[in-house]
Amino acid sequence: MEYFNFSVKSEPERFNLVVAALLNATAEYAANNSTRRYAAGEADFNQEYPKVYSMAQCTPDLTPARCRSCLAYIIEASLSMYANLIGARTLAIRCTFRYETKPFISGPLMVSLGGTPAGSGAPAQAPAAVVTRTTAAGRGPKYRVAVMVPMVLLPILAAIILVACLCLWRRRRSVRKDESYPTTGEKAMASVDSMLMDISALRSATGDFAESNKLGEGGFGAVYKGTLPDGSDIAVKRLSKSSTQGVEHLKNELGLVAKLKHKNLVSLVGLCLEQQERLLVYEFAPNRSLDLILFDTLKREQLDWKKRYKIVNGIARGLQYLHEESHLKVVHRDIKASNILLDGNMNPKIADFGLARIFGRDQIQDVSKHVVGTYGYMAPEYVTRGNYSVKSDVFSFGVMVLEIITGRKKSKHNSNPRQSEDLLTMVWEHWKAGRVLETIDPSMNGIFSEDDARRCAQIALLCVQDNPVDRPVMSSVVMMLGSNTVSLQVPSKPEFFVRNGGARPGIGSDV
Structure with missing residues (x-):
């Protein structure tokens, strides 16, 4: 997670509502209206910050439903920590989102949210959404059409409910231990989905598991250093295909490391079970073992x-x-x-x-x-x-x-x-x-x-x-x-x- 340590001074509650509505609308477009699983958007705010800009993206191999679930999970998990902040970004393995009050996208904006007049005395309302559709590579006409009523209302209602739930969650979280407990149901599935990584991404990150990137080798397989497109380093454990103990090892890692959170335990950030590979992705330790x-x-x-x-x-x-x-x-x-x-x-x-x-x-x-x-x-x-x-x-x-x-x-x-x-x-x-x-x-x-x-x-x-x-x-x-x-x-x-x-x-x- 990354964020700017600056907060809005005026209308912070309306700002949080605009950010939540914008991110949900952008996530909805990325999941259901883009084969690239990508969308960018903007929303009007006030004189202090005239515009808020957003981006949401999933790995292209995700289905629309899994992409939307992944984005919903990280948005819900992050927004309470970003309250009133003028910009922030959450980067998961399979999906990511970002928002700022300054432009950071050079391409077209697919989602546009109108604003409500500041200081009108009326209760803060989420803006109406407008979608901009463009053809590939900029060819053909560009046109703007109002989003259908359900497309407007659902993200707005979801945002309102989300803000209320996050406030309750944050209050309860303050009296709990600093510890992540296993989740169940759809939220747990979204968490697992967000950890799944594409085999091609890991092959690219590790140079197709090049010998020069090998950090070490043990009884269960080899560990390789990898670099993701955003520049962050990872450690990829490639479990041996011939080891029967590798299956038990995989179960243990998923059953324990994914649930245990402590600053003195290594963090599991992803996994891949494609093409007969069993890959576990960890945070990278620069000083190794x-x-x-x-x-x-x-x-x-x-x-x-x-x-x-x-x-x-x-x-x-x-x-x-x-x-x-x-x-x-x-x-x-x-x-x-x-x-x-x-x-x-x-x-x-x-x-x-x-x-x-x-x-x-x-x-x-x-x-x-x-x-x-x-x-x-x-x-x-x-x-x-x-x-x-x-x-x-x-x-x-x-x-x-x-x-x-x-x-x-x-x-x-x-x-x-x-x-x-x-x-x-x-x-x-x-x-x-x-x-x-x-x-x-x-x-x-x-x-x-x-x-x-x-x-x-x-x-x-x-x-x-x-x-x-x-x-x-x-x-x-x-x-x-x-x-x-x-x-x-x-x-x-x-x-x-x-x-x-x-x-x-x-x-x-x-x-």
């Missing part, structure tokens, strides 16, 4: 202590949301550095929910016959018995925190969990001896908060305790990270890998 910086001897110098501490806090808050604050209780099951994306400001975003599971609110744990994940990050009870819970994520988080503060990988080979023990035990032994600062990443050249470093190391060691009961919940972790006055328990030595010498036979890993 944490592991690519943390474990690179040159790039890791970008991560000073302040950034590392912010990353640790952000991941903790994201997990707290998944485990305790969301309307869904979610266990991620694959927390690791390569699944943490970093935006342009180094804010962390938890990604890849392909292995995640939804728990009942009172459910403590579940059991998996086929253990999948990444060796070294997996909790002892998960590796040995297949038991997983929110405390399994806490263990993985603890391993990752130790990686972040030491700059050391948990293991060189995912199939050798004993090397993870080397990192955990090494940090614990230094902490026990009062020399934990010696384990801090030397690339920071000793420039870090000693108190915060000691605290981070101790919290991480508490998270990797062998017994899940001894590990803190993520809300406690967030509290411990944010306050120096909270006393910390004394961690025991991590001994799981020493006792067991690795994972039990018969389990697999999906890296």
Whole structure:
């Protein structure tokens, strides 16, 4: 969403009504009177702003009904936030609209709304609509005809109802948590429709999935960078056609990421299920994944202590949301550095929910016959018995925190969990001896908060305790990270890998 931070001074209520009527009339024309699914329009207003201009557009492959539904959804969702603003734009995957008080369109205007005299003392009324029809490329005569009565009244009535509903919605929204809940019925269908993307658009954005645009590859498929026509960057996950797990991965992503909204979770912005392709489109993280910086001897110098501490806090808050604050209780099951994306400001975003599971609110744990994940990050009870819970994520988080503060990988080979023990035990032994600062990443050249470093190391060691009961919940972790006055328990030595010498036979890993 984009908007101008300027508001109308006179007749703001009538201005909002004119904008709503104009956008609805423009959307109606784009959906039902244009094979391009495009329309532009104008409306008269007052002396302060004589004209209001609009544009609405859908991707051409949408049917008129789906185009109108998509536009109606984003207009309804956006107008309350744009109240009184002189211009704004909402760009969804399959449809978009824009309005301004200055001309921004060079082509013909298909919709024209007349205005009512300002200051007349009469109640504000929506203007009557006039449609301008032109032939292709400007050939042939141009003529203006009044829109039929239903075409005028329906958008006006819809706009009035819309403004009233948006006021009620905005009032109710202020007392709710900042969280998006699943919708049902026609609104939910419109939301899904607005996320669907055309295969040709994604092929064009990624250079037909060019190798030069590949960001990485995992067990479920490859991820490519793409650039949309408006210049915005996206990340496109191309699920493997041969992987049977890809279907489950797709279901998980759609069932979870599309419903969960938090600043420390990656956002799903689109999907495509055409030509036997299964494509998921995410917001693009310019700094890519944490592991690519943390474990690179040159790039890791970008991560000073302040950034590392912010990353640790952000991941903790994201997990707290998944485990305790969301309307869904979610266990991620694959927390690791390569699944943490970093935006342009180094804010962390938890990604890849392909292995995640939804728990009942009172459910403590579940059991998996086929253990999948990444060796070294997996909790002892998960590796040995297949038991997983929110405390399994806490263990993985603890391993990752130790990686972040030491700059050391948990293991060189995912199939050798004993090397993870080397990192955990090494940090614990230094902490026990009062020399934990010696384990801090030397690339920071000793420039870090000693108190915060000691605290981070101790919290991480508490998270990797062998017994899940001894590990803190993520809300406690967030509290411990944010306050120096909270006393910390004394961690025991991590001994799981020493006792067991690795994972039990018969389990697999999906890296």
